[in-house]
Amino acid sequence: MSKKKNDTLSGSLFWLAPEYLCKLTDYTAACDMYSMGIIINEIYSRKRPYEGEAVNIKLLLTNICDRKVNRRPNIPETMPPKMKDLMKKLWSGDPHVRPRAKELDMTLMEMNVNDTEQLTQEQLNARPRTEDMLDELFPKHIAEAIKAGKKIEPESHDLVTIVFSDIVGFTDISREISPMKVSMMLDRLYLAFDRIAKKHAVFKVEVSVNLDSL
Secondary structure, three states: OOOEEOOEEOOOHHHOOHHHHOOOOOOOHHHHHHHHHHHHHHHHHOOOOOOOOOOOHHHHHHHHHOOOOOOOOOOOOOOOHHHHHHHHHHOOOOOOOOOOHHHHHHHHHHOOHHHHOOOOHHHHHHOOOHHHHHHHHOOHHHHHHHHOOOOOOOOOOOOOOOOOOOOOOHHHHHHHOOHHHHHHHHHHHHHHHHHHHHHOOOOOOOOOOOHHHO
C-alpha cells in the first residue's frame, strides 16, 4: 500500500489513483480500489500496465490524471463483459464512482465461472460485433475512445463540408413497385454510397429529415 509523506508520492506510479498522483488527496481506500482495477487488467492481459506501448512517462501520467483524456491500459478483447464493467468502475477517474471494498467483495461473490473466464475465440466470433458497429458509426479516434471507456469531449472544426442525399419521389416509387424491389434498390444504393464514402474517407451519418419542415 502506498502512503503520502511530506508531499512525496510513494508506490508504483501506474497503479496509483489519479487524484493521488495529482496530490489532490492523501492515500485513501478509493485509491486501493483504483489499483484493483489495474490489477484486474493485468490478470486478463498478462501484461504490466502500458507494457509494449511507446509512451512518454510524463505525458502518460498527465493523461491519466486528466479526466478529459482518462488514459487507462488497453482492455483485452477476451475479458468477459461483467469483469470489464467492474474494472471500468474501479479505475474511474471519479473516486466516488468506484465500488467500496464490501461492494467489490459482494460483486465478485455473485459472479460465476462464466463471468470470470476469458472469452474463447469461438465466443468472440459468436458475439455481436459491437466494436465493428462503433467503427462504422463513429470516426476512428472516437470509436477507439468509446472502446477504452474514455470520456468523449465535443470537438470543433474550422471547415466542415456536409453532403445531403435524398431519393426524389421515393414515396411514389414505393407505391408502384413490390417491397422486394424497394429493398433491392436501397441495397444497391447503400452499397454504392459505402464504396464512394470509403474511397474518399467520408464519414457517413444516416438521418431522416422532413424536407417540408425546412
